[in-house]
Amino acid sequence: MENIExxxxxxxxxxxxxxxxxxxxxxxxxxxxxxxxxxSNRHEAEDVVQETFLRVYKNLDxxxxxxxxxxxxxxxxxxxxxxxxxxxxxxxxxxxxxxDQEGMDGYSMIPSDNxxxxxxxxxSETQQTIYQAIDSLPSKYKSVMILRYLQDLxxxxxxxxxxxxxxxIKTRVHRGREFLxxxxxxKL
Numbered sequence: 001m002e003n004i005e006x007x008x009x010x011x012x013x014x015x016x017x018x019x020x021x022x023x024x025x026x027x028x029x030x031x032x033x034x035x036x037x038x039x040s041n042r043h044e045a046e047d048v049v050q051e052t053f054l055r056v057y058k059n060l061d062x063x064x065x066x067x068x069x070x071x072x073x074x075x076x077x078x079x080x081x082x083x084x085x086x087x088x089x090x091x092x093x094x095x096x097x098x099x100d101q102e103g104m105d106g107y108s109m110i111p112s113d114n115x116x117x118x119x120x121x122x123x124s125e126t127q128q129t130i131y132q133a134i135d136s137l138p139s140k141y142k143s144v145m146i147l148r149y150l151q152d153l154x155x156x157x158x159x160x161x162x163x164x165x166x167x168x169i170k171t172r173v174h175r176g177r178e179f180l181x182x183x184x185x186x187k188l
Contacts, residue, residue, distance in 0.1 A: 005026075007019075023069075027073055035052075037146045085139045129184065155170060155173070
């Protein structure tokens with residue numbers, strides 16, 4: 001996989017559009033799942049995927065071939081998600097009218113999770129409970145837990161993605177697991 005990534009990035013750097021399209025194909029689903037897990041919103045996850053590849057394209061010349069390409073692209077996507085989570089914290093009342101649009105209040109701005117009966121059936125009750133528990137984690141634990149358990153990254157890879165020492169990642173994984181354990185004990 002790494003050889004393919006290196007070959008594609010070298011070709012993309014030389015302006016090969018097909019090579020960049022292959023990079024997008026390799027990572028679009030992985031980035032989408034990461035963003036969806038962190039943001040719990042399909043539209044925002046799609047936006048993060050687009051923004052990630054836009055940044056990758058603009059900054060391909062900054063990519064260091066000595067590091068794994070997957071680490072670099074996950075770092076970009078994770079940072080975009082964290083930025084969105086920080087901006088998401090509402091500072092307005094849901095009942096207040098929105099100045100920009102007539103007849104709209106804060107409730108109409110709450111994103112739908114677009115669940116369908118079919119998608120509900122695909123997730124078992126236990127999975128839903130676990131995903132809800134992960135969604136309720138503070139963002140500093142949420143990003144680490146998603147990268148570790150849903151994206152299957154190693155502690156070192158998470159350290160590289162988030163730019164934090166491995167010891168900090170270990171601590172956050174441990175505390176995130178404790179938080180989840182306590183939350184799940186009451187639900188399962």
